[in-house]
Amino acid sequence: MAIDEAGLAPEHAPPRTGWWAQLRPMLLRLHFFAGVLVGPFLLVAACTGLLYVFTPQLEQLVYDRELHVPASSAHQPLAAQVDVAERALPGAELKAVRPGPTATDTTQVIFHAPDLPSSYYRTAFVDPHTGELRGVLQTYGSGQALPLRTWFDQLHRNLHLGEPGRLYSELAASWLWVVVLGGVALWLGRRRSRLAELVTPKLRPAGRQRVLSWHGSVGLCAALGLLFLSATGLTWSTYAGANIGELRSALSWETPAVPTDVPHLGGGDVGIDRAAATAEAHGLSGPLEITPPGDGAYQVQEIGRSWPTQQDAIAVHPATGEITAALPFADHPLMAKLSRWGIDAHMGLLFGWVNQLVLAAVALALICAVVWGYRMWWLRRPSRGFGRAPAGRPWSQVPARILVPAAVLALGLAWALPLFGIPLLVFLIADTVAGAIAGQAVRR
Structure with a gap:
């Protein structure tokens, strides 16, 4: 033919x-x-x-000790868990805290790491029930990728x-x-x-x-x-x-951030536990990330990246514990939402194993x-x-x-x-x- x-x-x-x-x-x-x-x-x-694609599941297996703990009704204050992490990494600057979303998850206390490349951090994993330090690992990006997933991520991104x-x-x-x-x-x-x-x-x-x-x-x-x-x-x-x-940027399609400026800080600090309680009372749920106040307010944000996306955020006054600003994900520009969903779907996070x-x-x-x-x-x-x-x-x-x-x-x-x-x-x-x-x- x-x-x-x-x-x-x-x-x-x-x-x-x-x-x-x-x-x-x-x-x-x-x-x-x-x-x-x-x-x-x-x-x-x-x-x-x-x-x-399947490194999130491998990560859960390889780093089981750092990520998981036996369930218990006992609970240590977040401030005490942060103290445990700071003792493990003396002199390190605290970046954020991610409380365990379930009773079998560890609390992740994230520190800046100036000696590492940009977007790399050191994270201490603490048992929220006993206050035991479960380990310290290098993490990467907003997704807190652990070394195994980071290695495959960089292989795909730039072949190392x-x-x-x-x-x-x-x-x-x-x-x-x-x-x-x-x-x-x-x-x-x-x-x-x-x-x-x-x-x-x-x-x-x-x-x-x-x-x-x-x-x-x-x-x-x-x-x-x-x-x-x-x-x-x-x-x-x-x-x-x-x-x-x-x-x-020109079309104002960027992902907005909750404002954390506080005109009059005043004295004292209500602490990270009060900030977490305020967020819970406001309706924030699931995986949370709490950023310390620095020169402004505490920032508490939902970080769930599966469907439906949970990305609501609030700012909590460090002196009074009151909410100074709130930014629901529903108020994000449409293109910012599409960008978030597109990135998460590209990474295999939006709809889980499907x-x-x-x-x-x-x-x-x-x-x-x-x-x-x-x-x-x-x-x-x-x-x-x-x-x-x-x-x-x-x-x-x-x-x-x-x-x-x-x-x-x-x-x-x-x-x-x-x-x-x-x-x-x-x-x-x-x-x-x-x-x-x-x-x-x-x-x-």
Whole structure:
């Protein structure tokens, strides 16, 4: 059976007239080169992300002594638990306290660690029933990731290469949406009689057509999840993330914080136990984080990140124990809420194990799609060569009414996503040079 340049049988190929016939070769070439060149980065990001997905459960097992205690009706005051932690880390500056949310959880007393990189802390774990120190561990980020989860988090984020390593994940996130949208357009552009054929891979016959069927069907089924991971992953990136942050700031989409300024502090301190009791009386529940007053008020915030999200916060006057300000999560701007939910879903926290299973399925789909893509490339190689790209010079076939708006859009995206723009420019230059060389060879 004859196969065209995309690997499609003629009876399944799209019509060769109209705008799609003009646009399709360009999409095919872009999808091919993006898949070949960015595929390794996508593969690494998917594999490391898959390894991270279930680290919260592993964390509970590995650090059982630090995190868990036998249930008891006895209870030590929070202030006494903080004293135990401060004796274990003399001279350390207290950052926050997280009381155990259940009777079998330890209290986490978090300290600043100037000798560690930014966002790293030292946390003492105290039995709330007996006041026993259960251990001291290095923790990371607002999620209080313990060493095991931190290791996998940094593997996924930067391959343990520091800031330069973050470029790999930003490149993957910057191009994932391009590969996905291009692949979806090419797959849906095929002439098929039933929608079911688009999402049902072929089991036979063996060969490139079957691989193409699995590549397209699985990619289409995972497309929404992959686009979501691309969008949320960019918020953590170095360059695109900074641009997204500036946009959020300009549009007032940033996550607000409860004001802790207290005009007249007065004397005395009601203490951390009174601040916790005030928060409980106000209706705050679940996991809480209490930040000491410093030059202002106590801040008490819900830190639950599962659905429904609990992120209400209050400020408590350190001298009177009265609430000076309150910030319900319901009052956050919509984009701030979407950002919170998006980040938590990306990390597998929003819907618990269901969220984790979906992430694992999407990561496996991406791994398979990349492997199948390379497999198709290999099956399509010349008998003595390493492989070949789709033939022709598709850019010249696209009419100006399509090419000009696409170029303007690409320029805008290149400014916002530098690691999309730079590889695209390199690809266009290389493709143009290769086309010119091939043209000269033909003329000779």
